[in-house]
Amino acid sequence: MSDTTDPTTASGPVLAADGTPLKRSLARSLRMQKTRALLLIAPLLAFVLISFVTPIGQMLYRSVENDIVADTLPLTVAELKSWDATSDELPSETVYEAFIRDMLIAVEAKNHTRLGSRLNYEKTGMSSLFRRSGRQIEKLNIETDGPFKEALIDIDKNWGEVETWATIKTHSGRTTSGYFLNAVDMQKTPEGAAWQPESKQILLTLFGRTLWMSLLITFSCILLAYPVAWLLANLPTRTSNLLLILVLLPFWTSLLVRTSAWKVMLQQQGVINDVLVWIGLVADENRLVMINNQFGTIVAMTHILLPFMILPMYSVMQTIPPTYLRAAKSLGATDWTAFWRVYFPQTVPGIGAGSILVFILSIGYYITPEIVGGTKGVFISNRIAYHISSSLNWGLAAALGTILLIVVLGLYWCYDRIVGIDNVKLG
16 A cells, blocks of 8 residues: 655655645645735725726716616607607607606606706707796696697697607617717717718817827927937936926926916917017017917927926936947947937837827817817817716717727727837836
8 A cells, every 4th residue: 555645655646744735735825825916906906996997987888878768758768669750750649648647757856857958969959848848747637638649739849840759769778879979970860870960060170180289299299308308318417407307397387377377478469479579570460379279289288298208208218328329430320320220219119108198198188278279279178078067968078088098099009019019118
């Protein structure tokens, strides 16, 4: 009979010092290490889930959520399923009676105004229609005041229009693509997706303007930041530290103060125009218009975001040994060749890191375009803020935010495929 406790016995399992099989002991030890590691990162994981993942999930849900019509008018929605919204005929008396029953409950719970506000996003005038009708419908008796088709049309003639009922049926689903269609200047109709009237088509223009101006701001930051970062990396330590403080100084000043300063400097009676007139470059009666337009937004945002480009570049340039340039020149390269063939390729990771940082910050900027951009210099973020705080169309705001998120992820993917995210370094 073989001794299974002897680790040297070839026929039995290898045992640990406490007598348990070595394989099981190693698995238990590895499991304990993983548990300790998970407990250590648990607070950070919870923070990320609560502050980052959950809000994004809520935003994605809001962009398709549409419970209010089905919850407020359940009987009406059920009856409307058999009605053809593309026909020119009004719904039957059964639909009108179901609508009165639903509205009596909704008026008592004061939900009809919220429903009207929701449908008003799709058809102008629905909010006032539900508010006016609610006051009259609550006086009706469901047992004695029928038939309700004529009664409801007498309350408001809009209930005798097919378009009113088509709007209710089209947007009666618990999920909807209507917000995303509205976000790209389209609308959901009984016949399918259709373009909105030209007077309402503005969001695609804002998306294009946001991306174009963000790219322009990023490019401007690269041009201005590169020589500054080079000086920081190559000047003597005492001088470069002083210059670094000047770069960091904007971080210690309020964003609102910096933006307001540009508002003062760029106006027609501002400092810049006064200087241009004083040196004779601009006539006094032809002062430049540099505020409340795209130029003002680009100038102010380039100044505000410039440190986010300088610091990654500086961190990378600091790690480049100066002997590389001297070696290139000693081999016969000109100053330009040594810079372009030897120095510049090594700074590309810093340029990539700064570009991603500045571009992503740019497309989400709100305060600066709002103050100095006027009507021609605002971004899509300003429209999102308008729908959240003024029109209260949170579904459309969520759809706009979701599209912006998808665009950023798409550009990030393109950057990774073309340049490679591994080449992005902060130092």
